[in-house]
Amino acid sequence: MSPSAPPEPEPDPADSAGVPSTGVPSAGAASTGAASTGAPEAGPRRVPGYAAADLERWAPEPDKRPGRTAFQRDRARVLHSAALRRLAGKTQVVPAAPAADPGPAGRAPAFDATPRTRLTHSLECAQVGRELGAALGCDPDLVETACLAHDLGHPPFGHNGERVLNEIAEPCGGFEGNAQSLRLLARLEPKRFVPDRGTGEPVSVGLNLTRAALDAATKYPWPRGGHPHSPRSPKFGVYEDDVPIFEWYRQGAPEGRTTFEAQVMDWSDDVAYSVHDVEDGLHAGHLKPASLLAEPERHEVFAVAAARYAPGAEPDELAEALDRLLGQEWWPHGYDGSSVAQARLKDATSQLIGRFCLAAEGATRAAYGAGRFTRYHAELVVPRATHLECAVLKAVADRYVIQRADQELVRADQRVVIAELGEALIARAPDGLDPQFRALFDAAGDDRGRLRAIVDQIASLTDTSARGLHARLTG
Secondary structure (H helix, E strand, O other): OEEEEEEEEOOOOOOOOOOOOOOOOOOOOOOOOOOOOOEEEOOOOOOOOOOOOHOOOOOOOOOOOOOOOOHHHHHHHHHEEEEEEEHHHHHHOOOOOOOOOOOOOOOOOOOOOOOOHHHHHHHHHHHHHHHHHHOOOOOHHHHHHHHHOOOOOOOOOOHHHHHHHHHHOOOOOOOOOOHHHHHHHHOOOOOOOOOOOOOEEEOOOOOOOOOHHHOOOOOOOEOOOOOOOOOOOOOOEEOOOHHHHHHHHHOOOOOOOOHHHHHHHHHHHHHHHHHHHHHHHHHHOOOOOHHHOOOOOOHHHHHHHHHHHHHOHHHHHHHHHHHHOOOOOOOOOOOOOOOOHHHHHHHHHHHHHHHHHHHHHHHHHHHHOOOOOOOOOOOOOOOOOHHHHHHHHHHHHHHHOOOHHHHHHHHHHHHHHHHHHHHHHHOOOOOOOOOOHHHHHHOOOOOOHHHHHHHHHHHOOHHHHHHHHHHHHHO
């Protein structure tokens, strides 16, 4: 075992089975550790719909307060994490406009000063997921934990930065934001350290979340190249050196299948960003509602939707999806930034979120009936019509906000910053690394491990701190 590898999970004295449930509560409750006297602590409070094994942690811990559930502790740990706070410095879609910027078409961006960040998106995703999950019988704290955690591995400059980091990290297994999220939860975020069984040295187990929480936060439950239906897919959820904890929390899980809570998190993410990215685009003046009635712009939107968000969808059904939304009485057909217009836009976002969530809730209930849906007991059902409406909104934000011409030079500059930052750190590491990542670099047993520590450092940066470190190392 390398010095940076996670230790083996410690046996739980009150539950030797250690096998995750598929949602059926077991007869007994597992302990999360032992007191300093060696006497077993009382197990965590039972959670309806979840087994004792679902509440286990890689490193068992005693409960701090009676009556508090393991999932409430998980939620608090993510909410108080530095990784979550850093998302405040990572752009969602619309960058904050400088105070002197007159805004598009000369309109003063008084209401454009605070567009969404990855942090506010994550908080909104968590609110959507918590309510939808609770309506379907999931533990709301568990779903909220997954939603709060889903973007933690997001690097500076978003998917633009992710592509460059993947190139830098190719020799050590690539970079993927979802795999980085797991790495933060299970290793990088400082919270719990346990002795390495070989050396006795303290080794981080990250936030030491429950088995069910780690599973709920996993959108792609396979390593690189391990997609069950498409081995060439760039999406994956675990790096090679994080496989031990992945295998622990996935023990007994159907191969390649996500939990019901992870599906609720994923749909809540889709709903939140599709609706709110359009809202931010309207606020910033990048999108005019009338554009969605005109050609050839409609077909440009449909082309983006079919290529990126709804593969195989026909233009006619995408047009029907958009027209259904445009035909709603609450749809904002004009926007001038006034208080009345902002209120109407906010009502439209509320209507859209409710529309998408109620459709999924109703279709899932129709398929599975009444009851509590947890873990692997059901699949979230999203009607095709609803999926297409959501896909069209994503394509609208993509076409008018992400792909706008004035951003190409910005994106090119961002790629240069990440690439040159990688080159500079590789050339001089461990110099230039923060103490946390310097320790990982020094403890690594080979070049792959040392490169992974450098990539961890870059991925942890905000947009601003990435530019600052780049200037310091290359100036």
